[in-house]
Amino acid sequence: MTVNAGAIPPGHWTQDPAIGGGRIVGEGCHFIDLLRHLVGAPIVRHAALALGRHPALAVTTDKVTLTLEFADGSIGTLHYLANGDKGFPKERLEVFCAGRVLQLDNFRRLRGWGWKGFSRMNLWRQDKGQAACAMAFVEAVKQGLPAPIPLDEVLEVSRVSIEAQRAVDDR
Known part of the structure; x- marks a missing residue:
């Protein structure tokens, strides 16, 4: 998954680990969660690398x-990058499986290769699923059902996000 996140000034609160936690904890976590959900299996190992230290770069932990x-x-x-061009898609997900490929651009355009009877689908507007997620949570609370996202998955993704942010902060 590639996230062309866009630059945020070094002094912005999201860049401050003590306030915003850093961009991996604050925003990258959602994409870690998406990958975890799509795979449907626990994360057993992870590694994070930030763009190398360079005097011209005030912040590297958002790359x-x-x-x-x-x-x-x-x-x-997950490539979470704050140094890309605005003309490139902000969010691109590519899935390779069983000799087939799906590519989702900006949660609007889905293209497929190797999927019998399917090659593309376009939405009129972007749908990242936030409304459906909130509705599922409200319905679960109203009906006394289990949470739509199990607590162990929430904690797992949170732990991985925090550990990844720390790994790039400590470089």
């Missing part, structure tokens, strides 16, 4: 590649 290994053998890579 990160995070590799996730899942219990079922799947891998996921």
Whole structure:
């Protein structure tokens, strides 16, 4: 998954680990969560690398590649980058499986290769699923059902996000 996050000034609260936690904890966590959900298996190992230290770069911890290994053998890579061009898609997800490929751009355009009877789908507007997620939570509370996202998954993604942010902060 590639996130062309855009630059935020070094003094912005999201860049401050003590206030905003850093961009991996504050925003990157959502993409870690998405990969965890799509795979449907626990994250068993992860590694994070930030763009190398350079005097011209005030912040490098918002230019990160995070590799996730899942219990079922799947891998996921999150490229969270604040140094891209605005003309490039903000969020791109690519899934390679069983000789087939899906590519989702900005949660609006889905293209497929190797999927019999499917090659593309376009939405009129972007849908990242926030409304459906909130509705599922409210309905679960109203009906006394389990949370739509199990607590152990929430804690797992939070732990991985915090550990990844610390790994790039400590470089």
